[in-house]
Amino acid sequence: MSVKRNFVLTFFLSLIVPFVFAQKTPQATEVLVVGTIHGMHAKNPHYSYHDIVRILATYNPDAICVEIPPSYFQKKSYLQEMTLACIYGAEHGIPSYPIDHWGVNYNVRAARKEYMQTEDYKMKKRVEDSLLQHSSIIQRFEEKYGSLDSLWSSNSVGYEFFNGKDYNDYTREAYRIEIDVYGDGVMNLHSEVRNAKMLSLIDSAIALQHAKRVIVFTGAEHKYYFDDALAKRDSVKLVPFNEILPLVEVTPSSNETDYLEKWLARGYYQDANVMYTNAFVPLLHGPEMDTKLQSIPENNVALATELMREWDTLSHKTANYYFERLWLNFLQAKYKDAIEDSKHLYTRLNELDGWFYRVFYWRNLGFCYDMLAMRDDAVQCYTKGEALAKESGCNAELVNLIFSDYKDKPFQR
Numbered sequence: 001m002s003v004k005r006n007f008v009l010t011f012f013l014s015l016i017v018p019f020v021f022a023q024k025t026p027q028a029t030e031v032l033v034v035g036t037i038h039g040m041h042a043k044n045p046h047y048s049y050h051d052i053v054r055i056l057a058t059y060n061p062d063a064i065c066v067e068i069p070p071s072y073f074q075k076k077s078y079l080q081e082m083t084l085a086c087i088y089g090a091e092h093g094i095p096s097y098p099i100d101h102w103g104v105n106y107n108v109r110a111a112r113k114e115y116m117q118t119e120d121y122k123m124k125k126r127v128e129d130s131l132l133q134h135s136s137i138i139q140r141f142e143e144k145y146g147s148l149d150s151l152w153s154s155n156s157v158g159y160e161f162f163n164g165k166d167y168n169d170y171t172r173e174a175y176r177i178e179i180d181v182y183g184d185g186v187m188n189l190h191s192e193v194r195n196a197k198m199l200s201l202i203d204s205a206i207a208l209q210h211a212k213r214v215i216v217f218t219g220a221e222h223k224y225y226f227d228d229a230l231a232k233r234d235s236v237k238l239v240p241f242n243e244i245l246p247l248v249e250v251t252p253s254s255n256e257t258d259y260l261e262k263w264l265a266r267g268y269y270q271d272a273n274v275m276y277t278n279a280f281v282p283l284l285h286g287p288e289m290d291t292k293l294q295s296i297p298e299n300n301v302a303l304a305t306e307l308m309r310e311w312d313t314l315s316h317k318t319a320n321y322y323f324e325r326l327w328l329n330f331l332q333a334k335y336k337d338a339i340e341d342s343k344h345l346y347t348r349l350n351e352l353d354g355w356f357y358r359v360f361y362w363r364n365l366g367f368c369y370d371m372l373a374m375r376d377d378a379v380q381c382y383t384k385g386e387a388l389a390k391e392s393g394c395n396a397e398l399v400n401l402i403f404s405d406y407k408d409k410p411f412q413r
Helices: 002-024 038-042 049-059 080-091 108-115 119-133 136-145 148-154 165-182 191-209 220-231 254-262 272-284 298-312 319-331 335-351 355-371 375-391 396-403
Strands: 029-036 063-066 096-098 213-219 236-238
Touching (some): 029 049, 029 191, 038 080, 049 080, 049 254, 063 191, 080 096, 080 254, 096 191, 119 136, 119 165, 136 148, 165 191, 165 220, 191 213, 191 220, 213 220, 220 236, 254 298, 272 319, 335 355, 355 375, 355 396, 375 396
Parallel strands (some): 029 213, 029 236, 063 096, 063 213
């Protein structure tokens, strides 16, 4: 009888145990890492901003990870393709998670520029160049495609290339050599520390969402790191980019068009005032726009005027609203209107986030007074602005860039 019972028990267990373990084994999360090209999407016909939307529509994820710092997420403008991915997610009920990380408490790019003037850098650069020249991976890539700089400037390759094996192999090798020579520091923007932290944020997003189908958007130079790390995990099924090809065709939504043409990120920001504030940044505060007025395109002013009419309709007016209206009225030579705007803002300067807005409030108001030949008022504004800039930690070079010699000579447009 005992032999029979043992046989029955063994037979029963042979049926039930695989079933139990199969039930308890979690399904691997599918993860697609997509390398993007940041601002180059605007110029590359083979990898446009709209291709980000096509990738999302093709893969159909249930969670979206984007290269945006958590402190910026839904608060400040950042990389355009990342915000666009979040807008798509909001339209389709897909949650987005910020995964970028900058752990250093100084301007790492400025530190890199300073280091590149040293003898230590020059010595190590010769070592790096030699290693690159003797790397079969680097040389094979350049023989096939030319230099990476020429590829970037030509806009001749697209999403398949930047998400393909050759580019991954090249960036992996280039970073390996750079880290071997310089360490994980300013020359590679602390890439190892940064990538590791970003990977942990990806893990957190997957765990929070219990996601089964995740897409990770990151600059193409990070893709190799995430691919290598995720491919080693039993809990993850890494999806090669070429498996989702060809991409489906998608008609741009009105939200996508508003963002790419007007910088209005509808659905991304939770507060409409924040949305309009961030739309004005690239339009009227882009590179050198605040110090070289001639660099502001006329079309930007026209577009900002259109957005201001929308912003006017909000019942609650923030301090940023009055700051931007003052600046826009100045650009349109409506100096008296700008001064009226300043009166709404004067008692609310502490509501402006960061030294930039508060310092430029005084500079811009001084411009308006100078244009109306109200010299004493203009000088008072420049004096207050300079003092505030210095209190805020601006160095002498930056203070001079903002205020020039306006206290001695009236601003002339």
